[in-house]
Amino acid sequence: MVRQELVGRVRRVLDARRLKQASEHVSETKEPSDIRVLVADDDPAVRNLLKHHLDRQGWRVYLAEDGEKAVRLLEKEVFDLALLDIFMPFRSGFDLLEWLGKNPHHSSMKVIILTAQ
Secondary structure, eight states, X not given: OOHHHHHHHTOSOOOHHHXXXXXXXXXXXXXXXXXXXXXXOSOHHHHHHHHHHHHHTTOEEEEESSHHHHHHHHHHOOOSEEEEESSOSSXXXXXXXXXXXXXXXXXXXXXXXXXXX
């Protein structure tokens, strides 16, 4: 997939309403303790803040501080939702989206792109 196509797909701005919509979609089909969420962001404050809020939902939260660690987790686990930073070391959020597109094992996972830029 060409990066420009990916940019077109992720131009939406993350806001509380969109996060709520994604979480409602995920939680419609599973118990909270069965929902697995991947948070990939190189900023520890962002990772911890998101983990705190998602933990309060009763979800199982997995953290990755860079794109390579996110891929390692994705190779081991199936997630319902991923929150990915665009600008991370080793692999960007765009690289992860491209990787996910090539792995049908993760086709049902919802993805939200984050950026501080």
